[in-house]
Amino acid sequence: MHTDDPLIAQRLAKLELATQRDGDPFWRTRYDVTHHAAEIVDGFEALEGTSVRLAGRLHTLRGKGKAAFWDLYDQSGRIQIFLNVDSVGEEAFRHLGEVIDLGDIVGVEGQVIRTRMGEVSVHASAVTLLTKSLRPPPLGKEKDGETWNRLTDIEARYRRRYVDLFVNRDVRAVFEARSRIVQSIRRTLDERGFLEVETPMLQPIQGGAAARPFITHHNALDMELYLRIAPELYLKRLLVGGFEKVYEINRNFRNEGIDTSHNPEFTMLETYEAYADYNVVMDLTEALVTNACLAVHGKLQIEFDGQEIDLTPPWPRKKLYDIVAEATGQDLGAMGGDEAEREAAARRVAEQIGVYVQPSDGFGQIVDAIFKKYVIAKIVQPTFIIEYPVELSPLAKRRPDKPELTERFQPIIAGLEMGNAFSELNNPIDQRERFEAQARRAQRGDAEAMPYDEDYVTALEYGMPPAGGLGVGIDRLVMLLCDQRSIRDVILFPTMRPD
């Protein structure tokens, strides 16, 4: 405790004063609450004159000699507490004045009234100090939605999210919405007969996505384990096991850079449905996103970063090569020639429009790079991008009519990649070849090539039903639905360097 800090020392002195009169507030264990602030404000007509008990943090103290007005916030919101010497007694009133600070947590018992100025209030007859706040809260001031001197320093807000949450109510609102979104997703899937499961976060072979993993070590087994980059291969093993509809909502970990749309740990929804193809999954995606939006907004028209977005289904479906051709004026999909010629042509287009590509990138990766860096930001309204080249999609099923393409799609909204989905490759012979192609890419220097998972191929050899799978980045969905430009604003404790 920094007793050398005068502001903390003052508060410790007040704690001592409070303890002398009423006992140490930190020994109190219980305060029975009858109402929350919003219930009293909203239900004033019925509650006027009745006695209530509520508890919360003090955000404003307005003293006026022998009367005082406090703003008390609980989880539901704000209510004014009115107290004067007549309601609590002269001695108690003076004592409270000496002991109570901004940020203290108190229990209040009193009558529901409306003040002369017309504000619904609780006229306190008893105030109990439940927790002494020993640090000055950076609450600032507020009037008509305008705020002054409130904590805004972005670093301090992330590092001390607990302060951010009680100081900035709109931050709370984002996380309340996040909870409703996840709830809605579970409801949508449960109603359709999906089973929620949990699969390993610690994996001996990382798989299911192209990304660099975090590596950790298990002492007793004396072996390296990877924090999962995706649950995909385990969930599909469950289809082999006979579950027909499964999903998991959980954390993935990817050892990559941090920016406004990437956090090293992030939350992913993955669903797998036997006997469904990617068309069925597109319908499911629309249902998941629109239900979540309705749960938060009650309508399907939202604003993101100043753009009007309408989520009303059905969302248009556009082929990857077509939309890249539209944006660049060069139809790479229609290009003939062998692999090397196609790759060289794609490389030229990338160079023309200023998209950087790795020397190790093949044709598919270059097209993907052009799409991600040049095209995707231009897609504002919800759109399914479909038909990805097979070399980009080592776990996706080929189109029967065009085997160099897969039955894969990505939902794009407001320039954000909201997910990834495909008809699942269930042919163990083809899967083995795809893993081998990935291994060749790893040799070529691609740190994100997918490692060979022999047991997964074994599982497919027993037989996995045809199935459609979906992955949705929950954090990005929350960003979209809550109009937040940074993933850090939808993650309670984003990854930061230590102070």
Next chain:
RNA sequence: GCGCCAGUAGCUCAGUCGGUAGAGCAACGGACUUUUAAUCCGAUGGUCGAAGGUUCGAGUCCUUCCUGGCGCACCA
């Protein structure tokens, strides 16, 4: 990893040409029994992100480093 920007009182911010740091709010003392950014009077509060350097003198100029934001690269 590269570039740009930022870090000054508990909070929000000023700080000119290099001359020994200022405001508002909070906190502190006082007045005030229906206020609401309450008001009024008074007196406080600083390792200027860190370390070096230039200079008679550095919040200010230079170097390195730390932390964060944004953009690029990588990625979902």
